[in-house]
Amino acid sequence: MKLIRLRAPGGLERLELVEEDPPRPGRGDVLVRIRACSLNMRDDFAVQGKTPLADGRVPLSDGAGEVVAVGDDVDAFKPGDSVVSTFYPFWLEGDMTPSTRRDVPGESFDGLASEYVRMPAQAFTRAPRGYTHMEAATLTCTGVTAWRGLVVRGKVKPGDTVLVLGTGSVSLFALQFAKAAGARVIATSSGEEKLERLTRLGADATINYKAVPEWGRKARDLTDGRGVDHVIEVGGPATLSQSIAACRTGGHIALIGVLTGFAAEVSIPALFSNQIRVSGISIGSRADQQDMIRAIEVNSLKPVIDRRFPLRDIAAAFTHYGAQKHFGKVCLEL
Template sequence: MRLVRLRTPGGLDNLKLVEEDHRQPGPGEVLVRVRASSLNLRDDFVVQGKMPFADGRVPLSDGAGEVIAVGDDVDAFKAGDGVVSTFYPWWLGGDMTPSTRRDIPGESFDGFASEYVCMPAHAFTRAPAGYTHIEAATLTCTGVTAWRGLVVCGKVKPGDTVLVLGTGSVSLFALQFAKAAGARVIATSSDDQKLEKLRLVGADTVINYKAVPDWGRNARDLTDGRGVDHVIEVGGPATLAQSIIACRTGGHIALIGVLTGFAAEVSIPALFSNQIRISGISIGSRADQEDMIRAIEVNRLKPVIDRRFPLEDIVAAFTHYESQKHFGKVCLEL
């Protein structure tokens, strides 16, 4: 099989395409022929050596394909089933604990830049009916993150107003989930072309945050001064203050990203006086992913895909991802 191994100290030049034999599944395991993967910010951190990894690690946390063989004691899947990976293979449901977040594919053990993987059956769920492998491979990280932030923790409902920041994949998934729930969506970007694409995906109103620096106040004004019910906060320090301004009394901020850094000054009175609830979101559980997939099927949602690259062009895929010119997921075909 072909696979990519990342050599220390990291960097795109240290992604090496190699050939190795795959192993057969043991008890409780499945052998999956990986057909697609997708890139995420965390993958880029690992590949660039910004997060610790073992020399020779196979990168990428998201993968989809079909089951080739199952080991003893596996009854959830059979050969030929379409499956998609989970981000935390040991977080099956309920609240996260230190023990359930201990392993992440592509980081603490080998990931999905590989034509075959052999993993515990609970490291996968079924893929959505009617999805291609490329489409399924977009769901593991950003899809589940948006679902947990907006639906599980946010409890979005018809008539709510949702503010999504930027055009990253979490924001695009959140936009789709919000519209499926009957909510109104306000979306931001600094790129007028991307703003138009956001309208095409379903955004009701868009704001160019460079043209309107006080975009939090603008979003509040668009709700007749009431404020938005939910913010999908992916920026971090440079955007959190505006997100708080945008929120209604009793509103919810799903704190997801750190695109602008890791530490921020926060107005504590603005939070408690307005009873704003902030949820820290770190992907989601296997049960969250299964719930999301059922909702995707019922609402016939499709992910936004920007470009796809063959496995041997993984460096070009990361280069395109890092350019931040993409709109939607950057994927690999295996």
């Protein structure tokens, strides 16, 4: 089988395509023929050497394919089933604990950039009916993050207004989930072409944040001064103050991304005087993923895919991802 191994200390030039014998499933395991993977910021940090990894680690947390064999005591899957990986194989349901977040594919153990992977059966869920393997491979990280931030923690409901920032995959998934829930969506971007695409995806109003630096106030104006009910906050330090300004009294901010850094000055009075609820979101549980997949099927939702690359061109895929010009997921075909 073909797979990618990342040699320490990391860097795109240290991604090696190698051939090894396929593994065999043990008790409680499934053997999956991976057909597609997708890239995320955490993967980019890892392959660039910003997240220390063991030498020879197989990267990537998100992958989908079909089950080819199952070990003893596995009754959840059978050969031929279409499956998609979970981000935290030991976070099955409920709230995260230190023990359930301990292992992540592509970081603490070998990930999905491999034609065959052997993992515990709980490391996968079934894929949505009617999805291609590539479509399913987009869901593990960004899809579940948007779902947990907006639905599980945000409890979005019909009539709410949701503000999504930019055109990254979390924001695009959140836009679709919000519309499926009967909410109104305000979306931001820096380019008119992307704003037009957001409108075609269902955004009810758009804001060019470069043309309108006080876009938080503009979002509030678009709600007749009330403020938005939810913000999918993916920017971090440079955007958080505007997200707070956009929120209604008692609104919710799903704090997800660090695109602009890791630390920020926050107006504490603006938070408590307006009773704004801030939820830190780190992907979600296996049960969250299963709930999301059922919602995807009921609402016939499809992910947005930007480009696909063959496995051998994984370095080129990360270069394209790092340029931050993509609209939707960057994927690999295996």
